[in-house]
Amino acid sequence: MKTIFKSGVLAAAAVVLSAGLVAPVFARDLTVVSWGGNYQDAQRNIYFKPFSEKIGKPVLDEAWDGGIGVIQSKVKAGAPNWDAVQVEAEELALGCADGLYEKIDWDKMGGKDKFLDSAVNDCGVGAIVWSTAIAYDGDKLKEGPTSWADFWNVEKFPGKRSLRKGPKYTLEFALLADGVSKDEIYDVLGTEEGVARAFKKLDELKPNIVWWESGAQPLQFLASGEVAMTSAYNGRITGINRSEGKNFKVVFPGSIYAVDSWVVLKDAENKDAAQDFIAFASLPENQAKLPEFVAYGLPNKEAASKVPADFSKDLPTDSANMTDAIPLNVDFWIDNAETLTQRFNAWLAQ
Amino acid sequence: MSAASSRTRRSLLLLAPLLFFLIGFFVWPLFSMMSQSVSDPAVLRLLPRSAEVLADWDRNSPPTIPMQTALMKDLKAVNDDQALGDMVRRLNSARSGFRTLMGKTTSALKETANPPVDLVSIDKRWEKPEFWLAIADALSPYTDRNLLAAVDLGRNAAGDIEHLPPDQSVNGVILMRTFWIAALVTFACVCIGFPYAIIAASLDGWKRDLMLGAVLLPLWTSLLVRTAAWFILLQEQGLINDLLRAIGLIDAPLALIFNRTGVIIAMTHVLLPFMVLPIYSVLITIPKNLMPAAASLGAHPLRAFLRVLLPLSLRGVASGALLVFISAIGYYITPALIGGPSDQMISSIIAFYATGSANWGMAGALGVVLLVATLLLYSVYARLSSDEVGGR
Numbered sequence: 163m164k165t166i167f168k169s170g171v172l173a174a175a176a177v178v179l180s181a182g183l184v185a186p187v188f189a190r191d192l193t194v195v196s197w198g199g200n201y202q203d204a205q206r207n208i209y210f211k212p213f214s215e216k217i218g219k220p221v222l223d224e225a226w227d228g229g230i231g232v233i234q235s236k237v238k239a240g241a242p243n244w245d246a247v248q249v250e251a252e253e254l255a256l257g258c259a260d261g262l263y264e265k266i267d268w269d270k271m272g273g274k275d276k277f278l279d280s281a282v283n284d285c286g287v288g289a290i291v292w293s294t295a296i297a298y299d300g301d302k303l304k305e306g307p308t309s310w311a312d313f314w315n316v317e318k319f320p321g322k323r324s325l326r327k328g329p330k331y332t333l334e335f336a337l338l339a340d341g342v343s344k345d346e347i348y349d350v351l352g353t354e355e356g357v358a359r360a361f362k363k364l365d366e367l368k369p370n371i372v373w374w375e376s377g378a379q380p381l382q383f384l385a386s387g388e389v390a391m392t393s394a395y396n397g398r399i400t401g402i403n404r405s406e407g408k409n410f411k412v413v414f415p416g417s418i419y420a421v422d423s424w425v426v427l428k429d430a431e432n433k434d435a436a437q438d439f440i441a442f443a444s445l446p447e448n449q450a451k452l453p454e455f456v457a458y459g460l461p462n463k464e465a466a467s468k469v470p471a472d473f474s475k476d477l478p479t480d481s482a483n484m485t486d487a488i489p490l491n492v493d494f495w496i497d498n499a500e501t502l503t504q505r506f507n508a509w510l511a512q
Numbered sequence: 513m514s515a516a517s518s519r520t521r522r523s524l525l526l527l528a529p530l531l532f533f534l535i536g537f538f539v540w541p542l543f544s545m546m547s548q549s550v551s552d553p554a555v556l557r558l559l560p561r562s563a564e565v566l567a568d569w570d571r572n573s574p575p576t577i578p579m580q581t582a583l584m585k586d587l588k589a590v591n592d593d594q595a596l597g598d599m600v601r602r603l604n605s606a607r608s609g610f611r612t613l614m615g616k617t618t619s620a621l622k623e624t625a626n627p628p629v630d631l632v633s634i635d636k637r638w639e640k641p642e643f644w645l646a647i648a649d650a651l652s653p654y655t656d657r658n659l660l661a662a663v664d665l666g667r668n669a670a671g672d673i674e675h676l677p678p679d680q681s682v683n684g685v686i687l688m689r690t691f692w693i694a695a696l697v698t699f700a701c702v703c704i705g706f707p708y709a710i711i712a713a714s715l716d717g718w719k720r721d722l723m724l725g726a727v728l729l730p731l732w733t734s735l736l737v738r739t740a741a742w743f744i745l746l747q748e749q750g751l752i753n754d755l756l757r758a759i760g761l762i763d764a765p766l767a768l769i770f771n772r773t774g775v776i777i778a779m780t781h782v783l784l785p786f787m788v789l790p791i792y793s794v795l796i797t798i799p800k801n802l803m804p805a806a807a808s809l810g811a812h813p814l815r816a817f818l819r820v821l822l823p824l825s826l827r828g829v830a831s832g833a834l835l836v837f838i839s840a841i842g843y844y845i846t847p848a849l850i851g852g853p854s855d856q857m858i859s860s861i862i863a864f865y866a867t868g869s870a871n872w873g874m875a876g877a878l879g880v881v882l883l884v885a886t887l888l889l890y891s892v893y894a895r896l897s898s899d900e901v902g903g904r
Contacts, residue, residue, distance in 0.1 A: 238594070259615055260597025327853075361679075372770050373853055388748055388769075492735035496611040497604065500869045504680055507861060510853040511682040511689075 177395070191220045193248040194439060197422075198225030199378040200401040204455030209443040215303070216232050216442070217435070227376050230256045231463045235425065237262045244426040245436035248289050251492045252499065258285035264426040264433050270441045277444075278421075280489075281461030287429060290397070291459030293478040293487060295417030297399045298391040299384050300409035307391055310339035310416050314367050323479030324383050327373035327510075329502040331418055334488070336363040337466040338416050347489040350470055357502070361509055373510075384410060397456035398431050399474045403439025412476075415486035419478045421461060453477055521875035542883070549662075551878035554598040555647065558584040563651045565716030567646070569671070571720075575644050580631045583647075584658030588621050592815070605871055607646035613637050647671070653823040658877035683861065683878065687885070690857040693775065693838035693847075700780040700785075701836045706829060710821070713795035724792070729786040739846045742778040743769065746850065778850045783839055788833040830897055838886060857884055 168336065175463045194210060196202045202225055214221040217260050224234060224244065230253050236242035257263050263285035268274050275283045296313055298306045307313050313323060313335070323334050334347050340363040342350050352357035364371075365483020370387055380392040381402050396417065424437040424443065442448060449465035452458060459479030460466040466479060474480055478487065556563060559584040567637040569579060583643035589598050596618070613635055620634045621627075632805075638644075655841035660666055660673060664681045670675050703783075712723040730738060745751050746768040753765040768774050798821065806816035858878060863873035 229867035229870075231867040231872075234870045235866075255612070256597075259593070259600065261593025261613075262597070338608045368853075371853075375848065386747055427536055474808075492610050498608045498637050500871065503864060503868065507864065508679050508682040510856065511685050512678075 165316045167175075175459050176494055190243065190431055191222050191336065191505035192217075192435045192439060193222045193224060193244050194436075195224045195226050195244045197227075197248060197377055199376075199381075201377070201395075201456050203456075204401070204452060205443075207455070208451040209439075212448070213439055214443045215508055217438070221439070228253065228339035230262075233257055236261070237428050240348070240429070242430050244427055245430040245432040246439050247425055247427060248422050249286065249425050249507070250422055251420045252495050253495050254286045254425060255290050255492055256399055257425065258283065258489065262428055264409040264428055264430070264437075266440075267437050268436055271444055272441070276462055276464065278461045281423065283423060286425045287444055288461030289424050289443065290422050291419055291461060291477075291479050292422060293396040293412075293414065293417040293419040294326070295396050295399075295501045296391055296413035297380065297384065297396075297410055298395040298413075298453050299387075300411045302387070303390065306411055308413060308415065308425070310335050311341070313391060314339040314363070316367070316370055319390055322370050322372050322388065323367060324380050324389040327375050330390055330490075330499065332364065332506070333357070333360040333392065335416070336360040336367075338417060339363055344416070344486065347488060348494050351494065356507070364509070381410075381429075386421055389415045396476075396478055397458040401455060406420060414478070414483040417460075417478070417483075417485075417487045418490050419487050420490035420492075460463060513870050544564050545876045546881050547876075548872050549880050550553045550654050550656065551657045552602070552650060552873065553653050554595070554602045555650035556600050556653055557646065558582065558590050558595055561586050562647065566648045566651065569644065569648060571645060571648060572641050575631070575640055576639060577630065579644065580638065583891075584621060584628075584631060587618055590618075601870060602650055602873075603646050605869070605874075606650060607642055609637060609645070614641065623733060643824075655873075658873040659880065661874060662877040662881045667806070683858070683881075686858050687863060687881065688857065689855075689888075690841050690859075690882075691885070692899065693772070693779070693855070693857060694843075695839045696712045696776055697779045697783060698833050699782055700776060701787040702829060705784055705792055705832060705846070706825075708830075709788050709791035709795055712791055712827075714800075718843065727785045730781065733827060736845060738782055739778055739849050742774070742781065742846075743849055746774050746777065770851060772851070772855050775851040775855045777849050779840060780841060782846060783836045786839060787836040790835065791825060791828035792831040794825050796825050798901075824833075827897075830893070834890070834893060837889075841886065 196205055208223045210223050220414050265284055266287055271287055297309055336358050337347055337350055377395050380394040383389040385419055396412045399412050402408050424440040426433050444462055446464035449460050449462050450468035453469045453473035457476035459477045565579050565582040600610055602616045615633050628634050662682045662683055663671050664676050666676045699874050712720055748765045756762045803816055806820050842859055845859050847855050862875050862878045865871045
């Protein structure tokens, strides 16, 4: 009796142990990760669902807030649980240099010449051209700000401001507000005096700033009246105007634009399906549907030409909007992001 | 003998799941966090030749030809992108600019048609001793730079420990703030949770169920949902401000969000169950006739409370306070959503290093500092509570 009991315990222990040690074997569905909010809602409608129908398998989608550490920990742990991810330009540069992404099969994408130059990379295919710009509620502010100097002017435009928490964009905007011309921003920021100048300008506005971290937050702040104006991703502003009948305005002069890209995580389980997905999402006829929902510029040249004029005037790639906008300097930020973030955190805490 | 040993074996077997759990989810992660914070193999692993040559360098003159040749050889021999990435990240963290410098250098070295003669011809920055100094300082397999930086210290060019300039590092300030916020939240939880638990324990039937349910229900709701709910309540045009204005108590909205007040309110609400439940569980074991007995002996209710109920329930208060305090120092979501910039706690800094810049050494070091500080506080608590038992 006792031995039966004992062997029973042993067997049970063996089952428990083996269940813990042997990973369950089942195939994960293609997992696509993007930036959430109304942008991802649009992507779900025009990319994820149609692609899922085309391949006859489910496509899972998740949202993230960026950070190369997130990607690195997934890839280094082995068998990442994401396949295709939309990343910002620095994450593309850093991850590609560090071998965190699969190389893109450009034949599958239809060839490099189909895309804007800035959208072509060994490890990534441009998904959108997007801007970070001043946004305000046109119903509450009849005469809105037109520059970053106005954004800093709390006497003329009373109320709180909101900016993305972190040095990127914030320092550039501070220098613009301080009168640095748009072509010299990164030269000035490359010097110690320039950085000090930017922080000094930020000191002026500090008591009035509410910081945001995820792209949906500035919309909530504007909608609730918590802030008078904010920096925001331009596409979301147009998106909420159309979906919820708001009258939010985007100020393109002084905005900073960058390209977001699709990447495939190294050794991801569905890496081939992920490349197929990216090819599908890069087709001109599919990409051209995006501006109806969110006003982001399209890196596929043919897609860009298919966008109706009604929608294209809201895009960062529209020539009128491009005139006084500034391209994000990716090299500057991959070199200086860590030091400047430390400094930014120290400044925030003071 | 054999019966005894088989009994030991059997009890070990029964304990095995617990042991595996402890090792897998407690000992191992803690150990790897600590080793991350001090180990520094990324550069040495890829640059063995440079390490030999750099040992003879005087640390301030321009780089010599052998140094450049050794580094070029080392870089040409690298065939693991991820290892190279680790090295570049480590170097860029010590000296901004290595990212683009290394990218340029490695692609120039791949050029086989007309190979570069030396590094300076690839990029002028290789002339500067600062970049070589960063490499030279990263060649030991163990480092204290992360742990030092976690407490706002660093080594200068001569290798002496000194304070970092205040505009570069404020971990100390944020750490103190973290403990201060946690202490305030604990205090608020005691003030609300103790009377609440006393009332709940003194009731019975549906009233007690109702009071316990009111504590448990939020506990079963996601932390994020509760924090978001507080966001809606506290904002300038939120329910609380609207209500206060409607009944005429205030004219202008109170600043309840993006400041310390909001953080304390929301965190107190989120953590209250951890205070109420331990106190409650102690209180229900106290015989109900003790307070009437004290009263029958002529004690004023306050005196009876101070001399009878409070000492008996103190154990519950102490464990509740410890639970709340230790949970509070790790808070991240609530200060991030409800707090302003001067309410961010140490977790947000750890999160930046872990997810934002992939500098796990620094994240680990801050974790170690937080852990040590918590253990110190816990040992003080354990000392105090054991004194109390000994005194009785």
